[in-house]
Amino acid sequence: MPADTILLLGVNHKSTPLAVREKLALSSGYEEPLRALSRIKGIREYHLLSTCNRVELLVCAREDELIEKELQRFLFGDALTAEEYDTYLYSYRNKEAVHHLFSVAASLDSMIVGESQILGQLKEAYRYASKQKCTGPILNKLLHKSFSVAKRVRTETCIGSSAVSISFAAVELAKKIFSSLENKKVLLIGAGEMAELAAEHLVGNGATDVVVANRTLENALDLAKRYNGQAVGLDEIVDQLARVDIIVSSTGASNVILHKNDVKPIMRDRMNKPLFFIDIAVPRDLDPALNDLDNVYLYDIDDLNNVVELNKAERDKEAIKARRIVDEEALKFEDWLKGLAITPTIAALRKKGNRVVQIELERTLPRLKSMSDADRKTIEKMAAAIASRLLHDPVLFLKSDSCKDSSDMKIDMYHSVFGLEEE
DSSP, X not given: OOOOXXXXXXXXXXXXXXXXXXXXXXXXXXXXXXXXXXXXXTEEEEEEEEOSXXXXXXXXXOOOHHHHHHHHHHHHTTSSOGXXXXXXXXXXXXXXXXXXXXXXXXXXXXXXXXOSHHHHHHHHHHHHHHHTTOOOHHHHHHHHHHHHHHHHHHHHSOTTTSOOOHHHHHHHHHHHHHSXXXXXXXXXXXXXXXXXXXHHHHHHTTOOEEEEEESSHHHHHHHHHHTTOEEEEGGGHHHHTTTOSEEEEOOOOSSOSBOHHHHHHHHHHTTTOOEEEEEOOSSOSBOGGGGGSTTEEEEEGGGGGGGTTTTHHHHHHHHHHHHHHHHHHHHXXXXXXXXXXXXXXXXXHHXXXXXXXXXXXXXXXXXXXXXXXXXXXXXXXXXXXXXXXXXXXXXHHHHSSTTGGGHHHHHHHHHHHTTGGGO
8 A cells, every 4th residue: 555645735934925815814723723634535634734824634544635625625615716826726635744844844935934933833733733643654753853943943053042032023113114113112013923023022122101902901911911011902902092102013913903094093193203013913813904094004914024034144144054965854754754654565465474484384394293393393493494595685686765756665575475465
């Protein structure tokens, strides 16, 4: 039986615009989508990663076009027509899938190369999948290996020292608008990790007042306390706009939470003093029409591409080393997979040898009635040793690197030559 295929399908910031990505965002979490994946026939193991910049399915399944079509429908649903899938979707198999996953974990495929957030997101996604027993021996090994690859990249390169997170990129964009963030007042909408990172970078660059608005007031209070700030509820956002300069929004809301008509009257009260919005949520929190207002500047995640050039030369130099590490580790994992495919054949070969030995001993020994027990054991050992020696070179050849690219052919050949189909 041919080995299962490792298949990875997905969309990311490189292949798919935000307007399409936000339709795929799994704001409801991982549990229900994972249950839905379990209903696709032919999938033996599966994993789902959903972040602001990517949604990826990783499965171990039998090679079947229908399975891939089902996975495409799972990803896009009614958001796109089947004809549009290929426009945005990337698909990798086996060694290409492994290489892509390792690149993602090492942040080589991120909008900002070297950012550390993606590894945490990948680990969180794996926790959900493993908790629901969605992953098995292949994907468990593969995902754990992706974590160690990312650690090796961090240890052996300086890719993280000059990299920036999405939140830091947002702050750099704010600095370009205001030239300086000294004494600027900030409103954070959302109290999650993205908001926390934004607060850290803003305060580190001179912002003095931080207001945190969140659906859960307790979480807003916790974050505000770290920066001697103030916590408010989401229903107080509009009132706060008259007092702040920069708004960073990163909630998990499924719909727009702030519209053009909410902000328009505020600008008159502010005497048209500039108001700078950064929307780092997917789906978007803020109405794109805000950009139509005078002295209102709105940027979303896709706009942050303009900031990615920060420290780019240094990151690119370190990325060369990181890609070499990914290449090495992908090859090692490919070897492990090939060994995994060969192991049952080696076991079947040895089993066949043992069976032949037993058959011949049972046929011969009863005829040698005068033989002592010691001589009987000597003959049994000799027969087993002959079988072992005869199989030694075939097993070594099966394990060798001489036919790495044709392991399936070798396995089929061994099954035919040694009659292992019956084993």
